[in-house]
Each structure stands twice: as structure tokens, then as C-alpha cells.
Amino acid sequence: MKSTVVSVARKLKLYQLVVFDQVLRSGSLVGAAQALNLTQPAVTKIIHEMEAFLGAALLVRGNRGVRATELGGVVVRRAHAMLTELRSLTDEVNAYHSGTTGQVMVGSLTSSSALLLPHTLRLLKESAPGVLVTVRVGHMDQLFSSLLAGELDIVVGRIPDDWRWHEYEPRLKVDVLCEEGLCIVAGAEHPLHASGRPVSLAELHPFPWILPPRSGLLRRTVDRLFEELDLGPPANVIESIAALTNYELMQDQQTVGFFPLQTTQQLAHGGKLKAFDLGKPLSFGRIGCFYSANRNLDPASRLFRECLTLANRPNAQN
Incomplete structure (x- = not known):
């Protein structure tokens, strides 16, 4: 029978997606169980329930642990965006009750990490010590893909010279920080x-x-x-x-x-x-702060962006 939005909403639970995502991140059912404080049979049952509803296997077991099947890849790719929104909701609720908290996932080029990013992080921690910041360094194409997938909140790096015609431009916004x-x-x-x-x-x-x-x-x-x-x-x-x-x-x-x-x-x-x-x-180019055009920044990410702007002001890093 063909799935509908209503049938998926009734049968597929957010918690199941959390468990499935953790299994792939951990690379094993045992690792996911430990990370989620569950038993391995409980994790196995949740995966089997998802597979029964979706009508196909989601995991393949190998010598190096488990990996996603083709359908599993589709599910986890969509799950990332939903879980990012869930994390944003959790952060906003916590921020409302106890002040600024949450987590910011930041992507950066090595060049952006030299002075601007460390100073930004110091400013952020001075105003919001409870915010957890995770920094991932990589190539811009890798970082842009992660940003669109919801795995990163913000990317700091060089703006491509052809940005107006770049394939990512319609889906990403950028604040120009400096030359x-x-x-x-x-x-x-x-x-x-x-x-x-x-x-x-x-x-x-x-x-x-x-x-x-x-x-x-x-x-x-x-x-x-x-x-x-x-x-x-x-x-x-x-x-x-x-x-x-x-x-x-x-x-x-x-x-x-x-x-x-x-x-x-x-x-x-x-x-x-x-x-x-x-x-x-010689000119390296413009440094910018990239974020999704289709997803609102959560409070912690907005604060990070504000600190990034402050860190870039003249004499701010002296």
C-alpha cells in the first residue's frame, strides 16, 4: 500500500529516527545502545519496527559494523533535516527557560580558524558559557553540503568569486565579513x-x-x-x-x-x-558567514553570528 503523510506520521516516530541516526553515527547497534542508554535488544526492536513499516531493510551488517542500505540512506538524509529542527526546538525551549544554551555546529576553512574564529569563540563563551560549539574544518564544497543537510548551522570561509552564479547560492545566505x-x-x-x-x-x-x-x-x-x-x-x-x-x-x-x-x-x-x-x-578574497536560506538560525547560532560580527570589528582582536 502506498504511504501517505498521515500514515507515515502515525507509524514513524521521531524517536525511531533518533535511534536510527545514532546507529549509523556509532556504526553498530551496541554503540547506539550505549550512547542512548538503551539495551541492544531495544535498539534492534526499534530498527525492526521501522523496517516492517517501510517494507525494506535499512541496515547492512558487515565486518566493520553496520551501514545504511539505499533506502536507509534516503531515510537518514531526510532525518537529518528533521532532527536539526528538533534540536532547534529543544534549544529554543531551553533558552526560554534558562537563558542562552544550546549547541552550534560551525564549519570553517583553516584560514578562517587563524584569528577570527578563536576570537569569536572567546566572545561567545564570555556571554554564554553554556553553549557547546563544535568546529569542523574542511573544504568549502564539503562544508556547504553539510550545511544544506542540516549537519552544520554556520560556515565561515571564503566567498567564491562566482558566488552570484554558484550552484549553492539560491539555498544559502551569506554575510560578508571582511576582505x-x-x-x-x-x-x-x-x-x-x-x-x-x-x-x-x-x-x-x-x-x-x-x-x-x-x-x-x-x-x-x-x-x-x-x-x-x-x-x-x-x-x-x-x-x-x-x-x-x-x-x-x-x-x-x-x-x-x-x-x-x-x-x-x-x-x-x-x-x-x-x-x-x-x-x-595580493587578495585572498572576501570572508563570509554562510547559513541556510530555508532554515531559521536557533538562538545559540544567532548569538554566534553576532559574536562573529563583533570579532571582525577593527581592533577587536588586539
Whole structure:
């Protein structure tokens, strides 16, 4: 018999979706039972009830635990959005009764984590110590997908240059926070630092390079810099956005790479990293705060966004 909204609402309970989501997050029925303070038979019964109603298996058991079937993937994908709204309802009820509480799931690029994000978190904790913040660092496409799925509340990162025509633009809103500079950097004892004059990209080209991965937004910016000077890509390349790993690689006093200005300022304090004088500033692009166009931010997420704006004001991070 074909399912209807009424039949699904009667038979499929929110608590069942919570249990099913936890089983997939834990990777096992035992893990889900422990996380939810239930017995394994109780978790198994709930999954069987869901499968009986939906008319097909939701889980496949393997050597590494359980994973979703094709139908299970459909169910959990839709469940994420519903459970996000349930979490928002819970947060708003708690906020009404006891002040600002809740949880904020934040996605960020490494560059956004350098100074802006830590200062934002300090401001948030000063005003609302009860708010739990979880930060996930990744590529923008991964973070945007998680934001649309309801797994993240806010993403802080670089706004794509083609944002007006970007595939995510209709479904996401963005607040522009600031313009970020871009630096070419190396270890403080790199031989070209000693020239005492501006250094050209052509002079740096033969050295070993650390470049952003080709799938990232920053790589497109970097590639354009080489193309404008009719330079091919460097021959000796490592692809990485891991700031601390890149910092250590540059201590060979040969390797060259790109860092956003804030990251450069933070890492240069120790005296082991230095930006090259290129004779003109480079632009990393605009940094923005992204959130869903179809889902209202809960109180904790709204407070985080307010703190983000405060942290970005001139002299706020001094």
C-alpha cells in the first residue's frame, strides 16, 4: 500500500529516527545502545519496527559494523533535516527557560580558524558559557553540503568569486565579513628574503612549492597568479592546506607557499616564518558567514553570528 503523510506520521516516530541516526553515527547497534542508554535488544526492536513499516531493510551488517542500505540512506538524509529542527526546538525551549544554551555546529576553512574564529569563540563563551560549539574544518564544497543537510548551522570561509552564479547560492545566505589578504611565505632564512627588495613570482617559481589542493577555491586564485605572468605551474609541488604541516615544511628554508594574511601574521610571531615583499598586495578574497536560506538560525547560532560580527570589528582582536 502506498504511504501517505498521515500514515507515515502515525507509524514513524521521531524517536525511531533518533535511534536510527545514532546507529549509523556509532556504526553498530551496541554503540547506539550505549550512547542512548538503551539495551541492544531495544535498539534492534526499534530498527525492526521501522523496517516492517517501510517494507525494506535499512541496515547492512558487515565486518566493520553496520551501514545504511539505499533506502536507509534516503531515510537518514531526510532525518537529518528533521532532527536539526528538533534540536532547534529543544534549544529554543531551553533558552526560554534558562537563558542562552544550546549547541552550534560551525564549519570553517583553516584560514578562517587563524584569528577570527578563536576570537569569536572567546566572545561567545564570555556571554554564554553554556553553549557547546563544535568546529569542523574542511573544504568549502564539503562544508556547504553539510550545511544544506542540516549537519552544520554556520560556515565561515571564503566567498567564491562566482558566488552570484554558484550552484549553492539560491539555498544559502551569506554575510560578508571582511576582505582577506594573501601572502607568499617561506622560512625566515630563505635566500630570497635577504635581497632587501621586492621579489617577483618568476624568481620564486623554481623553488619547491606548497599549493592548495586542486579542488579548493584558493587553488583557482593561485593558478591565475601564475597564468597572468605566463608561468606554468611549479614543477616541485606538495598539495596541502594543513597550516602547521606547511609551516614545518617551510623550515627547510627553500619551500615556498601561500597563506592568508591572518594566518601569516599568527605564525610569523615566532620569527621562523616570513612573508615575501612582492611590491603589491595580493587578495585572498572576501570572508563570509554562510547559513541556510530555508532554515531559521536557533538562538545559540544567532548569538554566534553576532559574536562573529563583533570579532571582525577593527581592533577587536588586539
